[in-house]
Amino acid sequence: MVRYKKSEEKQKMILYAAFQAVSELGFDSVTLQVIADYAKVSKGVVHYYFESKETVLIELLKWLTAKIYKKECASIELEKSAVKKLHAYISSAFVSPEKNRTFYRVYLDFLAKASRNPVYREINQQFYDNCNAIGKEIIQLGQKEGIFDINLSAEQTAPKIRAVIDGYLIQWLMMDRDDLHKFYREACLQTVISMLNNSSFFELRK
Known part of the structure; x- marks a missing residue:
């Protein structure tokens, strides 16, 4: 149960980072690496929760x-x-x-x-x-x-x-x-x- 909650919180953190990135840089300039940078995690972490930029x-x-x-x-x-x-x-x-x-x-x-x-x-x-x-x-x-x-x-x-x-x-x-x-x-x-x-x-x- 705790692991699921942490997973959900991490997903929301990544989504919020994507939100900030798109707002500041624009849709086309955002990549998985950019999202990872905004979320202050590795690209691998973002990819673990989301298959692609499109999925995010x-x-x-x-x-x-x-x-x-x-x-x-x-x-x-x-x-x-x-x-x-x-x-x-x-x-x-x-x-x-x-x-x-x-x-x-x-x-x-x-x-x-x-x-x-x-x-x-x-x-x-x-x-x-x-x-x-x-x-x-x-x-x-x-x-x-x-x-x-x-x-x-x-x-x-x-x-x-x-x-x-x-x-x-x-x-x-x-x-x-x-x-x-x-x-x-x-x-x-x-x-x-x-x-x-x-x-x-x-x-x-x-």
């Missing part, structure tokens, strides 16, 4: 997206009303300038590869499905409370919430200004609230 990065994407989903779930479970859950969800996504910058540098590298890598695409789709479940829960609760547009389809609207969150965070990242982090978080919240209060927000001329 696949597990890294799983680990990152699962960790974020778990954190966002925990944040909304603490709240009772739909509006407070929405605030908690977006605040959890906009965690801090430093953490958002590090994550999105890595995440955007994965997305760039996902179009040609079905494994990355599948992991990312699972992440979006999980995020959509959070959005759907918030929308349906708000509709029951009478504060969100009852005509909205929770199934179709939930993915748009995550799209808005990612869009604002990516735009903030490109601005490279920590002082605008709060502004983009509040703008994101207001945009989502506008979407949920007015179904015509999504309507296009036919």
Whole structure:
């Protein structure tokens, strides 16, 4: 039991090292040796736990997206009303300038590869499905409370919430200004609230 725990801790340490390496150097510059250097272990140790660089990065994407989903779930479970859950969800996504910058540098590298890598695409789709479940829960609760547009389809609207969150965070990242982090978080919240209060927000001329 103790050996298994140590093995799991070592794997997490290597994944975190890979995360830091990709964030600082970029996806293509990272090798098993680079990961080993960041983890302060030998290349053989990394290879013992992971067969290849590709294996490390696949597990890294799983680990990152699962960790974020778990954190966002925990944040909304603490709240009772739909509006407070929405605030908690977006605040959890906009965690801090430093953490958002590090994550999105890595995440955007994965997305760039996902179009040609079905494994990355599948992991990312699972992440979006999980995020959509959070959005759907918030929308349906708000509709029951009478504060969100009852005509909205929770199934179709939930993915748009995550799209808005990612869009604002990516735009903030490109601005490279920590002082605008709060502004983009509040703008994101207001945009989502506008979407949920007015179904015509999504309507296009036919």
